[in-house]
Amino acid sequence: MNKIDVVVIGIGPAGAMTLLRLAELGIGAIGIDSKSEIAEKLCTGIIGWECSQKYPPDSEDVHYVSNSATVVSPVGFKLKIKSSIPQAVVLDRVSYIKSIAAKAQLLGSKILLDNNVVSVSVKDTGVEIITDKGESFISKIVVIATGFHSPLLKDLSIIKKDVRQEYMVASQAIVRVNDIEGIQVYLGKQNVPGSFAWLVPTHEQNALIGMFTRSRLQGHMNKLITELSKDGIVDTVIKSHSQWGIPAAPIGRTFSDRLLVVGDAAGLVKPTTGGGIYYSFISGEIAAEVICDAIESDSFSYKTLRSYQTKWKTVLNNEIQIGLNARKLLESFSDDQIEVLISHLSKSDFLNDLTNSSVMSFDWHGRVISHFLRNPSLWKLMNSFGPIAQTVLSLVRQKI
Numbered sequence: 001m002n003k004i005d006v007v008v009i010g011i012g013p014a015g016a017m018t019l020l021r022l023a024e025l026g027i028g029a030i031g032i033d034s035k036s037e038i039a040e041k042l043c044t045g046i047i048g049w050e051c052s053q054k055y056p057p058d059s060e061d062v063h064y065v066s067n068s069a070t071v072v073s074p075v076g077f078k079l080k081i082k083s084s085i086p087q088a089v090v091l092d093r094v095s096y097i098k099s100i101a102a103k104a105q106l107l108g109s110k111i112l113l114d115n116n117v118v119s120v121s122v123k124d125t126g127v128e129i130i131t132d133k134g135e136s137f138i139s140k141i142v143v144i145a146t147g148f149h150s151p152l153l154k155d156l157s158i159i160k161k162d163v164r165q166e167y168m169v170a171s172q173a174i175v176r177v178n179d180i181e182g183i184q185v186y187l188g189k190q191n192v193p194g195s196f197a198w199l200v201p202t203h204e205q206n207a208l209i210g211m212f213t214r215s216r217l218q219g220h221m222n223k224l225i226t227e228l229s230k231d232g233i234v235d236t237v238i239k240s241h242s243q244w245g246i247p248a249a250p251i252g253r254t255f256s257d258r259l260l261v262v263g264d265a266a267g268l269v270k271p272t273t274g275g276g277i278y279y280s281f282i283s284g285e286i287a288a289e290v291i292c293d294a295i296e297s298d299s300f301s302y303k304t305l306r307s308y309q310t311k312w313k314t315v316l317n318n319e320i321q322i323g324l325n326a327r328k329l330l331e332s333f334s335d336d337q338i339e340v341l342i343s344h345l346s347k348s349d350f351l352n353d354l355t356n357s358s359v360m361s362f363d364w365h366g367r368v369i370s371h372f373l374r375n376p377s378l379w380k381l382m383n384s385f386g387p388i389a390q391t392v393l394s395l396v397r398q399k400i
Contacts, residue, residue, distance in 0.1 A: 171241045
């Protein structure tokens with residue numbers, strides 16, 4: 001067997017960042033991925049401005065920088081939200097993650113593609129990893145970065161075999177559009193039950209149209225595309241929609257003896273949007289730093305590695321909990337209540353004050369939600385929506 005300090009299984013955002021940070025720390029690592037191309041996964045490819053500054057994409061990977069979005073109500077009323085400063089970057093997600101993996105390789109990390117890991121055995125002396133192509137490794141520690149719903153988590157008893165992981169369903173297509181002004185967000189149960197849909201221009205009149213929800217999608221994508229075609233917004237469908245799963249919440253435990261779980265595999269995504277790139281980068285960096293400490297102390301036990309979960313929770317947990325409750329709040333709203341809320345926002349100065357304050361952030365939705373719910377008139381309005389909204393609001397208030 002090939003000996004190496006760390007094996008990272010999966011080379012998406014979390015795996016690539018783990019490899020890069022390990023390489024920067026001088027730790028030998030190899031990333032293994034079942035796909036033939038790095039980061040080959042459906043994604044809208046939007047990162048927040050803070051993420052883009054901390055982990056700068058190459059200029060050729062950036063489609064454009066956005067400081068605004070238009071929210072479209074169930075009946076079609078448009079509410080434009082615009083900030084005086086950049087909020088998000090729309091980019092080529094595959095190329096972006098590839099560039100991070102390439103930097104890791106330049107610094108010494110190795111990459112093995114088109115190899116599916118079929119066996120992971122954690123032993124007192126190390127971790128044995130075997131792929132379907134007969135490649136085998138023994139490492140001091142293994143990082144699971146395989147994305148959502150990896151069977152390895154149950155095989156390794158991180159998730160109990162009889163536990164069904166909660167998830168959301170996302171669907172996305174590529175369309176050609178006529179002139180539209182920036183990112184569009186569509187609300188209403190006729191578009192997508194309990195959540196929202198999006199239309200994100202990318203380049204050369206192309207756009208990504210998609211949606212995600214905890215409910216079952218029953219023709220909702222086709223219906224939305226048809227409606228937007230009737231309105232003259234969508235011209236043609238370039239690539240039909242595909243679906244994928246997004247974790248709805250973090251898994252209970254993200255560490256074990258000689259093992260860490262990062263990114264989507266750990267359930268670390270924004271509950272409000274399903275976006276996972278920034279959280280994946282953060283968890284990958286934290287994992288690498290914990291691994292460095294473990295190697296220096298030559299201790300890879302459960303007790304040593306539990307600091308990984310403590311550290312990511314310090315950064316992300318409150319944000320995630322606020323987001324989970326905010327999502328439940330949106331799910332509880334009827335279309336009529338959404339109309340009332342959007343009408344109220346259109347007539348007040350609240351959004352203008354929010355978007356031009358330091359609170360506004362596409363990276364940290366929790367503080368935006370907290371600011372939103374601390375507004376007395378908005379709180380009173382949403383409390384009038386009935387007992388379900390009142391219950392969820394009380395849960396959110398506990399976190400803010």
